Amino acid sequence: MGQCSTSRSIIHVDMDAFYASVEQLDRPELRGKAVIVGGLGPRGVVSTANYEARKFGVHSAMPMGQARRLCPHAEFIAPRASRYREVSAQVFGVFHAVTPLVQGLSLDEAFLDVSASLRLFGPLEDIGRRLKRDIHETTGLAASVGMAHNKFVAKLASDADKPDGLVYVPAEGVQAFLDPMPIGRLWGIGRKTEPRLRALGLLTIGQLRRADAGVLRPVLGNRTEHFMRLARGIDEREVEPSQPDKSISHEVTFDVDINGREELLSELQHQADRVARRLRKQHLVARTVSIKIRDSRFRTVPRSRSMVAGSNSSSTIYRMARALFEAWRAEHRTTPVRLLGVGTSNFEDEPRPGESPDTKNRRLDRVLDGIRDRFGEDRIAHGQALRRRK
Numbered sequence: 001m002g003q004c005s006t007s008r009s010i011i012h013v014d015m016d017a018f019y020a021s022v023e024q025l026d027r028p029e030l031r032g033k034a035v036i037v038g039g040l041g042p043r044g045v046v047s048t049a050n051y052e053a054r055k056f057g058v059h060s061a062m063p064m065g066q067a068r069r070l071c072p073h074a075e076f077i078a079p080r081a082s083r084y085r086e087v088s089a090q091v092f093g094v095f096h097a098v099t100p101l102v103q104g105l106s107l108d109e110a111f112l113d114v115s116a117s118l119r120l121f122g123p124l125e126d127i128g129r130r131l132k133r134d135i136h137e138t139t140g141l142a143a144s145v146g147m148a149h150n151k152f153v154a155k156l157a158s159d160a161d162k163p164d165g166l167v168y169v170p171a172e173g174v175q176a177f178l179d180p181m182p183i184g185r186l187w188g189i190g191r192k193t194e195p196r197l198r199a200l201g202l203l204t205i206g207q208l209r210r211a212d213a214g215v216l217r218p219v220l221g222n223r224t225e226h227f228m229r230l231a232r233g234i235d236e237r238e239v240e241p242s243q244p245d246k247s248i249s250h251e252v253t254f255d256v257d258i259n260g261r262e263e264l265l266s267e268l269q270h271q272a273d274r275v276a277r278r279l280r281k282q283h284l285v286a287r288t289v290s291i292k293i294r295d296s297r298f299r300t301v302p303r304s305r306s307m308v309a310g311s312n313s314s315s316t317i318y319r320m321a322r323a324l325f326e327a328w329r330a331e332h333r334t335t336p337v338r339l340l341g342v343g344t345s346n347f348e349d350e351p352r353p354g355e356s357p358d359t360k361n362r363r364l365d366r367v368l369d370g371i372r373d374r375f376g377e378d379r380i381a382h383g384q385a386l387r388r389r390k
C-alpha cells in the first residue's frame, strides 16, 4: 500500500477521567465533587481520579491509602468493569460510524484513520469536532481529541489540552508543537534511557532533533534513526483495526469425571446456548460447529461439522453439537468425560430478518435473550439445560 505519511488523517480519542466520569454520569449527586475510583481493600490502588481530585495530587496507580490522605473529602468508589465496557461499546459505535479503521488501545482510547472519510464528512477538524459531539450526545461524557497526519502526533495532540480538548496539529505546525516537549514523550524512551539523554544535555524533543546522530548512538544504539524521525514528527505506522473474533467457544472442566449421557447432554445444551447467544450479540452466524471432549485419560477429541447455511440459533447449534457428541459416544460408551466444550467458527454476517430460514427459532431466541438481558444469565433454562449440574 505504502501510503504517503503526509496524506493521512489520523485522530486519537481518549475519554476524560473515564471510570470516574461514568460514575458521575450514573450518580448525578457526585457532579462537581472529587471522585476516586479504585480498590477499596487494604491493598487497593487508584484506577483513576477525576480532575477535581487530581488537583490534590491523586493519580492512577497510587496506593489508595495515600489518595485518602491527600484528598480525604473525595468520594471513593469501587470499579464497575461491566458498566465501563458497556459505555466503551457505545463510544466505539460512534467511532465506527465515521470509519471502519479503528484501532482500540483500551476501553477509553482509540486511533482512527479517517483519510477516506474526509470526502463524506468534511475536513479533519470537522470530523474531530463531530466525534466529540456525537460521543457527548450518545454517552453524556467528554472526550479529548487529537488530530494530525500520523499516530504519534495525534496522540500527543489529544493529551495537549485535556480535559475536553480538541487539538489539530497541521503538518507545518508539527515542529513548533513537538520541540518544547520533554524527551520522555517520545514513544519508546523509557525510564532508563531518559536520564542518560538528559546527562547529554538533551531535555526536549527539539534538542534531540538538532543533536548529532553520533552523539545519540551510544545511548540509543540501532534505534537512533527511529528516534530522530519521531523527533521530526515522522511516524509511518498504520492504524491497525482490531481483528474480530475468528471463533467463539465455551468449555468446562468437570470437578469429577462424568459418564451419564443425560448429564453430558444437558451441559452441551447449556454451552451451545451460551455460544449461540454470543454469536447473536455480535450479529454473526457460524457455518461450522465443533465439540471438544477430553476423557479421563486426557485424550482430547475435536470433532466438527459444517452447514450449508450459517446459524446462530441455540437449538440448531445444539442439534449439531449433539449429533457430534452421539457419534463419539457410540464408540466410547463407558468412557468418563473430563472436559466438554462447544465451539463455532466460519462466521458470516447475520442475514436480515425474513432472509433467514431459521425464523421460528430466531423469534424464540430473541425473546429469551431479552429476558436474560433484563434478569441475568441464569434465570432461564429450557429443555436439557434444566438438568445441568451446578
Ligand code: TTP
Binding pocket: 014, 015, 016, 017, 018, 019, 020, 046, 047, 048, 049, 060, 061, 106, 108, 109, 162, 163
Ligand atoms: P486513562 O485514559 O489513562 O485515564 P483517564 O481516562 O481516567 O483520565 P484522562 O484520560 O482524562 O487522563 O485510563 C482510562 C481508564 O483506565 C481509567 O479511567 C481507569 C483505567 N486505568 C486503570 O484502571 N489503571 C491505571 O493505572 C490507568 C492509567 C487507567
Ligand code: MG
Binding pocket: 014, 015, 016, 017, 018, 108, 109
Ligand atoms: Mg482517558
